[in-house]
Amino acid sequence: MEEKREKAPHVLVVPYPAQGHINPLLQFAKRLASKGIKVTLANTIYLTKSMKAKTGLVAIETISDGFDEGGFESSESTETYHERLKEFGTKTLTELIEKQNSSTLPFSCVIYDAFLPWALEVAKRLNLPAGAFLTQLCAINVIYYHVYLGKISVIPQESGTIYVPGVMEFEVSQLPSFVSAPGSYPAFRELLLNQFSNLEKADWVFVNTFDRLEGEVVSWMEERFPVKTIGPTVPSMYLDKKVNGDNAYGLNLWNPNTGTCMKWLDARPNASVVYVSFGSIAALGPEQMEELAWGLNGSNNYFLWVVRGAEENKLPNNFVEETREKGLVVNWCPQLEVLAHKAVGCFLTHCGWNSTLEALSLGVPLVAMPQWTDQPTNAKYVEEVWRVGVRAKLDQKGIVRREEVELSIKEVMEGENREEFKRNASKWRELAIEAVDEGGSSDKKIAEFVAILNKEDK
Template structure:
């Protein structure tokens, strides 16, 4: 029998939404490919909805969030969901640890989403190692750290905002939870600030980024916490190809027909298509949907637009028919396959961190239209730091992005000297992403360091 020292067993516990599950399952695969035993712990609701099967590399197990029949949607709001997730999640995580204790591979370490700091308390209760995993970019984590420790006082009274290791920021560049008094935003702000309440007890702190992407932010935050950058967490086939059969994340909360998008793209010439997607959560107004539709049409480029079924009624009447062969509208798409298709010349995105790291890893230029949470800060970096895209400007009177602005931003990325510079920068960041996860790269070395320390302490 293989000994525990030879093959430590980690439970990987993501916050139960798609954007947090994806990077953590990818990290699980990377660990498994290097010789660790990894078990991904998802909620009963997600398990029942998706019916995932354990693979040869990553096993699947469950905890409960207290809403087994409906998940977050059944809770009545984030302010009700979080306390129950902590109470029931802590109890069932403990039961999971006990269950595995009776097997030949007991748990050695809990790798938990930093958004759920109570998991670290459970790990320590059972005498286990605990590793906090920050799914968002380091700059955003460091902003929250500064707010949590009152180094950045709220409300913001003067601008620009200066934080060591970050560019000068305006209020529109800060995570949206910081500048809003909306009730649900206050609950979310409490969640992200709570990431730091017991982190000094964590044995490891892992960040879903790579060093050269945010070297100044990483250096600044490393002065207060010993960070290990382990990203980008993108399926290996799109990067270094060192993880066998790693072609997709493997857990999708939405079913889709992958051939529809790829078949349509196969008829388009290289760099001619705008890919438009605002993720799995964002909900736009009907007026904003109309402005996007008109801006896309007016640009005269082909476009592939992902519009969730729940959002379709907001499209202008007759728009699908009006677009003809110029545009394809689908309810969902295999995003990595689309971004890696040579027909795609630009990604019109909400700036979710997963989507952004996918675009950076595949060298795709961007039009940034951030909506909330960390996306506003990511949008700032896309335009001003990494210079791989253009960020749209919101009309002060209407509060939306108008069609002329959308068309202009698309043209800036797709055409002319600025477009050429943006494309060259996008290629550079792809090369640096490949370097980070490649053998001996910064992220690869950090993962090896994590595993080495874990083996020595178990």
């Protein structure tokens, strides 16, 4: 006797296999699950084995990237990894969907990271509607879209300005590094531009931002794609507190020094600590590391600095011991808990989008030290559009010197614009909560999507 098929929506979520991409998609998946939708996240075999997962109502299945024992680090090159990810991912994603679709709870649609345009082709071949998920600021996506169309040419000069239709005018140094320095990291540049290779075929385009943050840019994009802004994708505990048990992302590649960090922060005065982190990928050169270290020391503020284990050898000799009274250096920390702590006065960051969005969502002013990819553009928004901090200036060698580190921290922590930065940061926090709260712009768009899924499954 044939098993009875359940009449309930079931969404398959397929992230690009990196923590900074998995976490926002997982948070979106949790939002969908909180509204009664069955959600399954397809992670790679290697990352599923490597991560300690607490995903709540979201189920986990696996696909292969062709490197099941070592993941990205075991590939000979970025190009090789992406080639095998497409080859093995296409095959195993197809098998996963076909297997599930012969069960009592087949998939209703696929939501895929736009870094994986082949996932859209799989979904369409199997007659499933599909939505792309863009993890970055909407303005970044528009810039890359213009480059993909050939409307923004390669920029050989080191200075000057360029106008991006639908966004604004930028100095070359404020554009994503794959635009301002197109010869750098060609494999990643191709990955970013290929997001638009078949985007017009997607039934929905979800973006990890919210309308009030960049309204005009969102409107420009909505005229061209079926865009739904559904951010910020930050655990509910730190925003509207409406999703039960959603107090962390749930997936981590590293073990945070939670107890050590929080105990240390608890002993510090309100708004007295500079939190410093450059995320999970960015690696500072030894000279920049030394300048940053002594700049932090010279600012005369307490500091909590995340230095990954592989980067510790770049610290100045005896720096940790000499600054023990005012600083704490750890390999990893629970960033959301730290940013939410009353002792933190500002966040010195590389301006990756996840980190920037977390700071905005928690009302923390910023000192921006962008390194590559979208970070220079995010830093422009931090300093000039949202007015929640400053961007530290580079010297002629492309280094932020210790004096500039000190000056930037002091400007945010005690300068004449300090109150404006704090006021604006608090405003963006309120608007972020408003966006995801019941009836807010992002919540409304998620609800519209859920209504479509429920209607199609009846």
